Amino acid sequence: MAQEIIEVPITGKIISVNVKVGDEVKEGDTICLLESMKMENPILAPVGGVITKLEIGMEQVVKPGDTIAIIDY
Amino acid sequence: MFGLFETGFQFFYWGNLLMLLIGGALIYLGIGKKMEPLLLVPIGFGILLVNLPLGGLMDYELQVTNTTGVPGKVISIEVDETSRIGEDDVVLKLDSGEVLAPIYGRLKEVTVSPGQEVEPGGVVAVMITTAQTPLPTTPVGLLSRVFAFGIMWQIIPPLIFLCLGALTDFGPMMANPKTLLLGAAAQFGVYFAFFAALATNFFMPDGFSIAEAASIGIIGGAEGPTTIYVTSLLAPHIIGATALACYSYMALVPIIQPPIINLLTSKKERAIYMKPQLREVSPVEKIIFPLTASVIVILLVPMSAPLIGMFMVGNLFATSGVTERLSKTASTAMIDILTIFLTLAIGATMSAENFLLPKTLLILFLGIVAFATATAAGVLMAKLMNLLSKEKINPMIGAAGVSAVPMSARVVQKMGQKANPRNFLLMHAMGPNVAGAIGAAIAGGVFLGMIG
Numbered sequence: 001m002a003q004e005i006i007e008v009p010i011t012g013k014i015i016s017v018n019v020k021v022g023d024e025v026k027e028g029d030t031i032c033l034l035e036s037m038k039m040e041n042p043i044l045a046p047v048g049g050v051i052t053k054l055e056i057g058m059e060q061v062v063k064p065g066d067t068i069a070i071i072d073y
Numbered sequence: 074m075f076g077l078f079e080t081g082f083q084f085f086y087w088g089n090l091l092m093l094l095i096g097g098a099l100i101y102l103g104i105g106k107k108m109e110p111l112l113l114v115p116i117g118f119g120i121l122l123v124n125l126p127l128g129g130l131m132d133y134e135l136q137v138t139n140t141t142g143v144p145g146k147v148i149s150i151e152v153d154e155t156s157r158i159g160e161d162d163v164v165l166k167l168d169s170g171e172v173l174a175p176i177y178g179r180l181k182e183v184t185v186s187p188g189q190e191v192e193p194g195g196v197v198a199v200m201i202t203t204a205q206t207p208l209p210t211t212p213v214g215l216l217s218r219v220f221a222f223g224i225m226w227q228i229i230p231p232l233i234f235l236c237l238g239a240l241t242d243f244g245p246m247m248a249n250p251k252t253l254l255l256g257a258a259a260q261f262g263v264y265f266a267f268f269a270a271l272a273t274n275f276f277m278p279d280g281f282s283i284a285e286a287a288s289i290g291i292i293g294g295a296e297g298p299t300t301i302y303v304t305s306l307l308a309p310h311i312i313g314a315t316a317l318a319c320y321s322y323m324a325l326v327p328i329i330q331p332p333i334i335n336l337l338t339s340k341k342e343r344a345i346y347m348k349p350q351l352r353e354v355s356p357v358e359k360i361i362f363p364l365t366a367s368v369i370v371i372l373l374v375p376m377s378a379p380l381i382g383m384f385m386v387g388n389l390f391a392t393s394g395v396t397e398r399l400s401k402t403a404s405t406a407m408i409d410i411l412t413i414f415l416t417l418a419i420g421a422t423m424s425a426e427n428f429l430l431p432k433t434l435l436i437l438f439l440g441i442v443a444f445a446t447a448t449a450a451g452v453l454m455a456k457l458m459n460l461l462s463k464e465k466i467n468p469m470i471g472a473a474g475v476s477a478v479p480m481s482a483r484v485v486q487k488m489g490q491k492a493n494p495r496n497f498l499l500m501h502a503m504g505p506n507v508a509g510a511i512g513a514a515i516a517g518g519v520f521l522g523m524i525g
Contacts, residue, residue: 009349009497028494037499039483044494064350 001072004047008066012036014056019069023051031069032056049073084126084157084179088425096120096420102324109324111409112297112416116320119216119420123203126179131217131421133210134181137164137172137198139191145169147189147197152180164198167191177426178202203424205309220418225309229415230302231379234514236408237298238387239400241478241510243362245503248351251458252470252501256508258454259474262293262447263516266439273435281432284308287520289436292319293443294513295326295477299380301419303517306525313422314433318440320416326480329441331488333448334472342456343492345467347501359392370515376525377518384514447475451505466501473502476509 016033019025025045034041053070056062099117103110123131139145145167152164152174162174165183181199185191202210205220212221223229246252267290274280281289288304292315300319304312322329334343363385371378390400455471469488473481482502489498 007349010500028491037479037503039479039499041486041497041499042490043497044490046493046495 003052004049004071004073006031006043006046006068006071008034008062008064008068009043010034010036010041011063012041012061014058014060014062015040017054017056017058019051019054021051021054025049025051025071034062043068045071047071047073079127081126081128083155086157086425088429089124089126092120092124092423092425092428095423096124099321109320111412112320113324115413115416116317116420119417120423121420122216122417123421123424129201130214131203131220131424132201132212132214133203133206133217133221134213135176135178135200135202135206135208135210136196137174137200139167139172139193139195139197140175141167141170141172142193143169144190144192147185147187147191149187150183152198154180154182156180158200164200172197174200175208176200176202176204176206178204203421204427205312205422207309216418216421219414220422223414224301224305224312224418227302227305227379229411230298230305231383233298233408233411233415234380235383235387236403236411237478237510238363238384238389239391239403240408241384241388241391241507242503243388243507244354244359245351245500246505246507247354247358247362249501249504251462251466252474252504253508254458255451255454255471255474255505256476256510256512257474258471259447259451259476259505259509260294260512260516261450262443262445262475263290263513265446265450266290266293266443267520269442270439281435282308284524285311287524288312288315289439290443291315291513291517291520292322292436292440293447293475294509294516295319295323295444295447295475295481296510296513297323298415299513299517301415302380303520306521310427311432311436313419313428314436315440316419317423318437322440322444323477323480326444326475326477327484327487329444330448330472330475330481330484333445334452334469334485334488337449337452337456338468340492342468343488344496345465346493346495347467347470347498349497349500351500356392356394360389360394363388363392366511370511374515374518374522376521377515380514380517381511384511444475448472448481451475451509467496467498470498470502470505474505474509474512476506476513478506478510479503481509482506 012034049071096117103113148166270281270286270289284307288308367385390396451471451474455468485502486499489496
């Protein structure tokens with residue numbers, strides 16, 4: 001099985017987490033919302049698969065390169 | 074007479090009603106649809122206030138003089154305080170000719186009486202108007218004073234630029250200086266609309282003058298304060314239409330831009346992946362940029378100094394690390410206060426007599442042409458850069474060169490994610506976005522240098 005690591009693209013704050021470990025997601029599903037530059041930016045699943053790791057939580061301040069989630073597909 | 078029993082109804086006409094509906098529609102879009110509420114709500118209310126006759130908020134006093142060129146004796150007075158006066162209506166008859174109203178409005182007082190001799194240039198009456206006219210007027214209302222001393226004296230728009238500077242992060246542009254080209258390319262929309270406005274003279278007997286055309290073209294810069302600044306200096310009588318076009322189309326960027334981007338790019342191009350992380354820009358670079366940019370741009374285009382100078386000093390407040398208080402004030406309370414004054418006064422320039430003209434529709438049309446061509450030029454420039462460069466960029470980021478910070482960057486971000494969920498183009502789009510703001514101010518300065 002291949003793994004896809006979703007990384008934080010821009011410094012900001014997580015304002016909603018829309019999945020949990022074990023969830024099945026389709027390509028384009030929203031993983032979380034990242035507030036940055038006064039905008040709510042959805043972070044989308046780049047591939048369809050199962051969430052095997054989730055490294056973010058609500059209100060967490062994140063920086064570029066931090067892992068958001070890992071999808072097995 | 075103005076008194077207890079006088080109401081606005083006697084001066085109220087269908088044009089006022091139509092403008093109340095337009096003002097109401099803007100307020101609805103702001104509150105109901107959350108479209109640029111900080112701008113559209115006060116503009117809409119300003120429109121409402123100026124279209125309630127006798128409210129006086131946007132009134133100017135104007136002297137009517139004997140324009141016949143020869144002395145004359147007053148035969149009859151043709152208007153009174155209870156009637157609306159149109160431009161060129163006869164105010165009074167002299168035995169040497171007729172004195173016409175120089176502008177629309179209403180009569181405040183007649184200063185002569187029948188039989189009295191009036192010298193050429195002698196004052197015969199005082200009128201009240203809500204028009205922004207090059208004629209000598211005295212603002213006597215709350216908002217006309219704000220407009221005259223805040224906008225016509227070119228104080229508020231440059232100060233708003235200072236605040237925008239404090240809010241702007243040039244980091245993405247500095248991390249990828251190529252994006253400056255995209256911001257510059259989008260200014261094509263400004264010049265296209267300028268020439269399109271001038272071309273109206275080929276098929277209209279009374280087309281746009283060069284000063285009006287420049288004020289219309291600058292709508293394509295998608296920067297409200299720049300549009301207002303340039304129009305106030307070149308063609309203040311159309312400032313309501315150009316400002317409304319600019320602010321409305323900025324609010325409509327998510328509707329205007331996607332079809333143009335889709336038309337000019339393939340699905341494959343829209344899906345081009347760009348690494349989200351840009352080069353880290355050091356604090357020293359961020360301090361040096363506003364200083365060097367001011368020196369270079371103002372030396373090249375001196376007339377852009379009020380806008381670029383204020384923009385860059387505001388930015389220096391934000392980047393210097395030692396003027397946090399100034400930066401905080403500029404980016405919060407100060408910009409809010411200035412926005413309230415600017416938008417209410419701009420709304421109040423849209424009296425029915427001023428706004429409901431065939432030319433207004435043409436200005437609104439040319440404004441959207443400016444936005445559309447600016448978007449197209451940005452995208453096409455990005456495609457050209459891809460042809461010449463090994464490192465491909467997503468051509469959609471060119472559309473953010475129209476400025477409209479940060480709406481157009483947001484549009485690009487959204488479309489980029491839709492085409493390829495891996496993409497996160499926001500920071501890449503912010504580069505051309507802020508470059509577009511600088512480009513618009515420079516384009517305005519070029520117009521002022523050429524025409525002003």
